[in-house]
Amino acid sequence: MSSAQKVVVMPVYEDVEASSRLFLELARTQGPDTYIVAVDDGSVRQPVDVAAIVAAGLDGVVVRLRRNVGHQRAIAIGLSYVADNFGDDVTVVVMDSDGEDTPESITELVAGLSSPDVDVVVGARKSRVESVKFKTFYVVYKTLFSLLSGRNISFGNFMAAKMPAVRRLASMQELWIHVAACVLGSKLRVQSCALDRGPRYAGKSKMNFVGLALHGFRALMVFAEDVLVRVGIACTLVAGMSVVGGITALLLKTLGFATPGWFSLAFGILLLVFLQTAALTLIILMLSGMMRGGGVLSKGSYREFVDEVLHARER
Template sequence: MTVGLGRLVVVMPVYEDVEASSRLFKELARTQGPQTYVVAVDDGSVRQPVDPAAISAAGLEGVVIKLRRNVGHQRAIAIGLGYVAEHFGDDQRVVVMDSDGEDTPESITELVQGLDAPDVDVVVATRKSRVETMRFRAFYVVYKWLFALLSGRKISFGNFMAIKMAGVRRLAAMQELWTHVAACVLSSKLRVTTCALNRGPRYAGRSKMNFVGLALHGFRALMVFAEDVLVRVGIACTLVAGLSILGGVVALVLKAIGVATPGWFSLAAGILLLVFLQTAALTLIILMLSGMMRGGGVLLSGSYRDFVAEVLHARPE
C-alpha cells in the first residue's frame, strides 16, 4: 500500500487513552486537513482499545496497529515507523507525536515546514515553555548535564518530530530506535534541526508516566550511547588509577625523608593500593564490555511484525 503523494503521515502510540486520542484525530482533521493519514499504534490496551471508527469519525484515513502486548512508548513508536517504512512512498512527510494533546496539532505545520530545506532530514521540537513541578525541572537539568558528560552529546527534545521518508527508513533499520527514539535520532547521523514550540495541555486524563518511569526513560537514552559512556568511564578510571600511583609515589617520598607521621604511610599506601586495584579492574571490565558491544545494530526488515496482532484500516465516513 502506498498513500497519496505528498500526504502527511502521523504516527502516534496510544495506551488506554481513547478520549484524548479521539479528540486528537478530530484536531488533526481540523488543523491539517482530511488528507492526513493516521498510524495509531495501540500498545496492548485492554480497558480502552483504539477503535478505527474514531479515525473514520474524524474524517480521516488511517490504520490502527494492535499489538500483542504492551511493549512501551518507545517500542510502539518503533513499530509504527517500521510499518511506515515498509508501506509508504518516498514523497510522504512523517510526524511522530504523542496522542494526549501535549504535542499540539497546530504546531505540525511549523514543524513540517522545516523539512523544506534540502539539507534537513529531521525537525525536532524543543519546548519554549514547560508546565512541570520543580522536582521534574531539577531532575531534567541534572539529567541533561549528566547525559552531556557521559555521552558527549546534548539532548533537548523528545518524540515530537517531523521526518522525511529517507530518514524514516534509516531509523527503522536501527536497533537503537527500540530503546530511545530521540537518542536514536542523535546517533543516526541524520541532518537534524530544531523548532521551538509551546507544549499544550492534555486533552483528558492523567499521564501514566511517573517519576521512576521518567528516570528510566532518561537512562535508556544513555544506553543508546553505551559504548561512548563505557569509554568515558574507562578513561576516568584510568585517570584515577594514575593519580593513585602518583599519590603512592608521593607518600613513599614523604616516608623516605621522614616527614610522614607513624602509621600514616601504611594507611595512605593501603587506601591508594585499593583505589588502584579497583579502578584498574573496572577499566579492564569496561574495555571488554566495549569490545563486546561492537557490531550489529541493524534490524531485519519487517521485524516489527512479530509484535503486531492485527492491522485495522479506517476510511473517512
C-alpha cells in the same frame, strides 16, 4: 497518495479519550488528508478503536501489539510499519497521543522540511510547566548526557521527517532503545524548531520519576561506546592519580615524614580507589558489549510484536 499527505505515528496506551480528541484536532488543523498510524501498545482496559479514526473523518490504521513494549519501542514499530508500507511521497510525523504535542505545531515542523538540506525537524520545548523535581532532574540529565556522550539533547519524540530519513531510522537498532538519541546518532541533517507545550487532553501521565530516569539512561545506551571511552579516560586518570599518590606516600614513609599508621591508611585508600576504577572500567566494557551484541532486529522483525492491523477504510 497526495504529495502533501502527512502520516502521523503515535503510541497509545490506555488513553482512548485523549487519543480520540487528538484525531479530531488533527482533522481540524491538518485536514482530512492526514493518515493516522496509532500503535496500541498492548492496552487491556482501553484499547484504541479504529472507529475513533473514522469518526474524525480520517483514514489510518490501528497497529495492535501483542503486549506492552514501552513508549519507545511502540514508536519504533510504528516507523517500521510506515517504512514498509509507504512511498517517498509522504511526510511522517511522530507525536504523543495525549495532546501535549499540539496538532497546530505540526505545520511548523513540516515547513522546515521544505529545505533540501534538512531530513528531520525536531520539536524543542520553549518552556516547561512540570514540577521542580522534574525540572531539576531534566537539567541533571541534560548535563550528564552532554558530559558522557559529547552531544546535546534538547528534544523528545515530537518530530517530522522525510521518508528516506524514516527508512534510515527504521534500519537502526538504536531506534528501539531511545528515539531522540537515535536521531542524534543517525548522521541525518536535523533542524530544531522551538514549540510550546500543550495541556494534556485527558487523564494523567503514566510516566513516573523512575520511568523518566530509565528513559534518560536509555539515551546514554545509544552512545555506549562514547560513554565507555569517556568514563574509561576518567577512570584511567583517577587510577593514575592513585598510583602517583601511592608512590608519594611510599617516598614520604621512606624519608620519615609519615606519622605512625598514616602510610597504611593512605596507601590502602589509594589502592582501593585504583581497584574500584579498574573494576568500573571492566563492568562498563562488559555492559556495552552485552547491549551492542543483543537485541539486533532483522528487517521486518517488528511484525513479531504485531497482533493485528485494523484499517479505518477497506482496501
